[in-house]
Amino acid sequence: MYLSKLFIPTTKDLPTEAKIKSHQLMLRTGMIKQSSAGIYSWLPLGFKIMKKIEQIVREEQNSIGAQEMLMPTIQSSEIWKESGRYDDYGEEMLRIKDRQGREMLYGPTNEELITDVFRSSVKSYKSLPQLLYHIQWKFRDEIRPRFGVMRCKEFYMKDAYSFDLSDEDAKKSYNKMFYSYLKTFSRLNLKAIPMAADTGPIGGDLSHEFVIIAETGESDVYADKKIFEIDPNVYKFNDSSLLKMREDFTKIYAVTDEKFKKEDFNKLVKKENQIITKGIEVGHIFYFGDKYSKPMNCLIDDKSGKKTSVKMGSYGIGVSRLVGAVVEAKYNSSVMKWPKSISPFDVVIIPSISKNNKENLEKAEKIYNDLKKQNIDVLLDDVDENMSNKFKKHDLIGVPFQIIIGSKSKGNNFEFKELNSESEILSLDNIKIKLKS
Amino acid sequence: MYLSKLFIPTTKDLPTEAKIKSHQLMLRTGMIKQSSAGIYSWLPLGFKIMKKIEQIVREEQNSIGAQEMLMPTIQSSEIWKESGRYDDYGEEMLRIKDRQGREMLYGPTNEELITDVFRSSVKSYKSLPQLLYHIQWKFRDEIRPRFGVMRCKEFYMKDAYSFDLSDEDAKKSYNKMFYSYLKTFSRLNLKAIPMAADTGPIGGDLSHEFVIIAETGESDVYADKKIFEIDPNVYKFNDSSLLKMREDFTKIYAVTDEKFKKEDFNKLVKKENQIITKGIEVGHIFYFGDKYSKPMNCLIDDKSGKKTSVKMGSYGIGVSRLVGAVVEAKYNSSVMKWPKSISPFDVVIIPSISKNNKENLEKAEKIYNDLKKQNIDVLLDDVDENMSNKFKKHDLIGVPFQIIIGSKSKGNNFEFKELNSESEILSLDNIKIKLKS
Numbered sequence: 001m002y003l004s005k006l007f008i009p010t011t012k013d014l015p016t017e018a019k020i021k022s023h024q025l026m027l028r029t030g031m032i033k034q035s036s037a038g039i040y041s042w043l044p045l046g047f048k049i050m051k052k053i054e055q056i057v058r059e060e061q062n063s064i065g066a067q068e069m070l071m072p073t074i075q076s077s078e079i080w081k082e083s084g085r086y087d088d089y090g091e092e093m094l095r096i097k098d099r100q101g102r103e104m105l106y107g108p109t110n111e112e113l114i115t116d117v118f119r120s121s122v123k124s125y126k127s128l129p130q131l132l133y134h135i136q137w138k139f140r141d142e143i144r145p146r147f148g149v150m151r152c153k154e155f156y157m158k159d160a161y162s163f164d165l166s167d168e169d170a171k172k173s174y175n176k177m178f179y180s181y182l183k184t185f186s187r188l189n190l191k192a193i194p195m196a197a198d199t200g201p202i203g204g205d206l207s208h209e210f211v212i213i214a215e216t217g218e219s220d221v222y223a224d225k226k227i228f229e230i231d232p233n234v235y236k237f238n239d240s241s242l243l244k245m246r247e248d249f250t251k252i253y254a255v256t257d258e259k260f261k262k263e264d265f266n267k268l269v270k271k272e273n274q275i276i277t278k279g280i281e282v283g284h285i286f287y288f289g290d291k292y293s294k295p296m297n298c299l300i301d302d303k304s305g306k307k308t309s310v311k312m313g314s315y316g317i318g319v320s321r322l323v324g325a326v327v328e329a330k331y332n333s334s335v336m337k338w339p340k341s342i343s344p345f346d347v348v349i350i351p352s353i354s355k356n357n358k359e360n361l362e363k364a365e366k367i368y369n370d371l372k373k374q375n376i377d378v379l380l381d382d383v384d385e386n387m388s389n390k391f392k393k394h395d396l397i398g399v400p401f402q403i404i405i406g407s408k409s410k411g412n413n414f415e416f417k418e419l420n421s422e423s424e425i426l427s428l429d430n431i432k433i434k435l436k437s
Numbered sequence: 438m439y440l441s442k443l444f445i446p447t448t449k450d451l452p453t454e455a456k457i458k459s460h461q462l463m464l465r466t467g468m469i470k471q472s473s474a475g476i477y478s479w480l481p482l483g484f485k486i487m488k489k490i491e492q493i494v495r496e497e498q499n500s501i502g503a504q505e506m507l508m509p510t511i512q513s514s515e516i517w518k519e520s521g522r523y524d525d526y527g528e529e530m531l532r533i534k535d536r537q538g539r540e541m542l543y544g545p546t547n548e549e550l551i552t553d554v555f556r557s558s559v560k561s562y563k564s565l566p567q568l569l570y571h572i573q574w575k576f577r578d579e580i581r582p583r584f585g586v587m588r589c590k591e592f593y594m595k596d597a598y599s600f601d602l603s604d605e606d607a608k609k610s611y612n613k614m615f616y617s618y619l620k621t622f623s624r625l626n627l628k629a630i631p632m633a634a635d636t637g638p639i640g641g642d643l644s645h646e647f648v649i650i651a652e653t654g655e656s657d658v659y660a661d662k663k664i665f666e667i668d669p670n671v672y673k674f675n676d677s678s679l680l681k682m683r684e685d686f687t688k689i690y691a692v693t694d695e696k697f698k699k700e701d702f703n704k705l706v707k708k709e710n711q712i713i714t715k716g717i718e719v720g721h722i723f724y725f726g727d728k729y730s731k732p733m734n735c736l737i738d739d740k741s742g743k744k745t746s747v748k749m750g751s752y753g754i755g756v757s758r759l760v761g762a763v764v765e766a767k768y769n770s771s772v773m774k775w776p777k778s779i780s781p782f783d784v785v786i787i788p789s790i791s792k793n794n795k796e797n798l799e800k801a802e803k804i805y806n807d808l809k810k811q812n813i814d815v816l817l818d819d820v821d822e823n824m825s826n827k828f829k830k831h832d833l834i835g836v837p838f839q840i841i842i843g844s845k846s847k848g849n850n851f852e853f854k855e856l857n858s859e860s861e862i863l864s865l866d867n868i869k870i871k872l873k874s
Contacts, residue, residue, distance in 0.1 A: 009557070009558025035513065035553065036512070039512075041506065041507065041509060043506050043554070044506050047506050047507050050507075068481060068484060069444070069478065069480050070487075071472070072591045073574055073591065074531075074591055075476075076472065076473035094511075094533065096531065096533050096543075098578055099528045100580075106543075113472060113478070116472065117478055120470070121467070130444060132481075141535055143537075153511070154509045
């Protein structure tokens with residue numbers, strides 16, 4: 001892609017309400033545009049990054065055997081009345097009347113709808129366990145939407161649901177998701193800490209939130225530093241290893257302000273291991289047994305033929321929120337560097353262009369075509385502006401690797417730079433090796 | 438995927454309102470489930486097919502230089518008041534009041550919102566032409582939703598928008614989309630005929646709808662059979678060739694009932710060339726100049742520095758509707774055969790299983806693992822039921838190729854069948870070659 005053709009409308013004058021760095025950066029680099037309070041359009045640059053995050057989330061859901069489907073955004077109020085949440089949910093639920101006066105709503109979450117899908121189709125323990133998920137837009141009518149995509153009204157979320165015959169089986173499903181979440185965040189190059197959490201309006205008695213550490217995070221985090229040392233990759237994908245994994249994590253102290261008690265912290269964590277920092281919630285998992293299946297009559301025949309309420313859990317990851325969270329975690333000292341796995345481009349070529357000399361641009365185009373042939377997704381900055389402005393701009397766009405075609409590039413050797421590192425002079429072959437590693 | 442694990446809740450008792458074959462088949466094979474009138478959940482089988490269609494639409498948009506973005510589902514009424522359509526649109530628009538009493542709506546289309554994105558960012562002719570698109574859920578509050586996903590309330594649509602300086606340039610963009618649509622439908626193995634159309638609530642004076650021929654279609658189609666003989670692949674991707682392509686199509690008579698006049702048909706089409714059949718609209722493109730840019734003040738500096746309203750077109754493909762349309766076109770004589778490009782699986786292995794003999798199942802699993810290694814997406818029917826039921830079921834699920842492990846398969850040679858054809862005995866290597874061709 002040539003930068004001059006990319007629809008990337010940058011904003012110079014930031015609105016005063018853009019107070020946190022992800023909100024500022026995403027507006028400044030034309031990743032998003034607000035269409036009304038708390039509602040955003042995703043422009044090509046931001047869209048591409050969000051899609052890459054979505055794809056990683058999808059692959060990690062598929063790899064634990066979850067099946068993808070898609071529920072609609074607009075739901076009938078009927079099922080919410082069955083579960084008892086229609087009145088409880090409050091004003092954050094966007095309530096709608098259709099042209100015939102029927103009460104509808106824009107789904108803030110999908111426990112009721114998936115239970116309705118399930119009860120009409122699965123009747124026997126033989127079809128269990130089941131893990132189903134979808135990635136769909138949700139709406140919460142926030143009274144004070146703020147922080148850009150971090151607390152907005154219309155947001156993109158992966159929510160999964162597990163169905164099991166017994167509590168014991170259900171906790172195996174819970175552990176699988178726990179594992180999948182750790183893998184997902186690690187592929188996004190984020191350090192996510194699972195923390196015991198309150199269950200709020202979803203309900204249940206077992207719940208973890210996954211919090212990534214970022215100085216500008218919304219929650220205070222109190223943890224034993226040992227929790228950062230657990231490597232999720234040592235666990236195998238079987239029930240006993242996954243149980244051990246959850247136990248290993250849960251026995252180490254790590255909470256947000258919600259659950260923080262000073263005396264516990266001091267009693268349970270050695271002074272030199274105490275970490276107090278900030279974090280951002282990016283995922284939340286719940287086990288709630290028959291909280292929905294019982295009132296909604298979602299019954300399964302067990303082995304003896306007796307009907308029993310299916311045991312359920314739900315598992316959310318905020319996909320659009322993660323875009324902002326990655327910026328909060330990775331944007332430091334005026335430089336944004338996207339993790340390789342979700343960068344909008346693999347590399348950007350930055351030629352020094354002057355009116356009377358198109359040689360650098362021609363060189364750049366040659367390299368561009370060469371890299372494209374190798375399936376490297378490359379951005380070419382063909383805009384006619386001075387190099388110092390270009391570098392400032394690319395410090396914000398955040399493509400992690402740059403090929404700079406200026407005075408230091410000679411013959412078939414080019415200046416190659418990884419953001420936040422010194423540049424080096426490399427042959428194109430060596431650059432390709434670096435990009436593909 | 439093992440069939441016993443796939444979440445594919447089949448429906449035996451069809452609701453009486455399921456009158457057309459796509460609605461019936463999609464319910465029967467567990468592709469969709471209705472959640473409320475005109476609103477559906479897409480279950481794994483249906484979801485997978487829809488995603489494949491979406492991906493083909495995306496690739497063909499990208500290949501003409503359109504850039505993907507994503508606008509939200511919920512829009513403010515303000516921009517619709519600016520364009521003048523808020524009052525005009527009628528009851529099909531789902532109108533919503535948020536908790537603060539602000540008038541919002543669930544977008545039925547996005548001309549206003551994209552114009553708003555564009556006017557705040559692009560100021561100069563130098564940034565033109567631009568082609569932007571998104572694939573997003575839309576809502577139309579149909580008074581009588583029916584025909585399953587063919588006329589439902591919440592539907593998935595690709596809508597693209599073009600921006601140009603002059604009428605002349607805008608028509609070049611229009612022709613590119615025209616070309617892209619022909620390519621898209623041809624990759625879906627559909628014969629789509631472009632027909633001059635009325636513009637309805639979108640507006641403008643140049644418009645084509647793309648209609649695929651299906652006996653059960655909603656519109657009557659009157660055409661000269663010569664239109665079926667034009668091969669879009671002979672045109673090159675440049676302005677003059679694309680103009681010739683549109684002219685070649687438009688000079689041959691082809692209309693739906695909306696524009697049909699008997700005397701024209703008889704005058705313009707030789708008796709022996711007259712075709713009268715049925716069709717389904719799957720795409721619609723519009724050129725409407727400054728219908729939105731003028732009232733919404735979306736201005737561009739032209740070369741002389743004069744401000745002028747940008748010239749726009751819009752281009753829609755019904756992605757969720759296409760799933761149903763493909764069924765209408767391809768489901769005949771009780772056999773559904775998905776086009777290879779969008780089939781939910783490349784091949785299904787059907788072993789004859791009996792209680793005391795697991796040999797066929799073991800053979801099937803071996804082939805399954807072998808094909809998986811070759812990146813062939815394979816379904817294994819491990820359900821314990823008789824072969825005649827299995828064949829009936831797979832005639833509906835519609836995977837186009839079958840490997841049957843029964844009495845005819847011997848040693849390393851297996852019965853291989855393409856739906857609607859005779860089976861043959863082939864070695865596994867030859868089967869792989871067939872599947873990959």
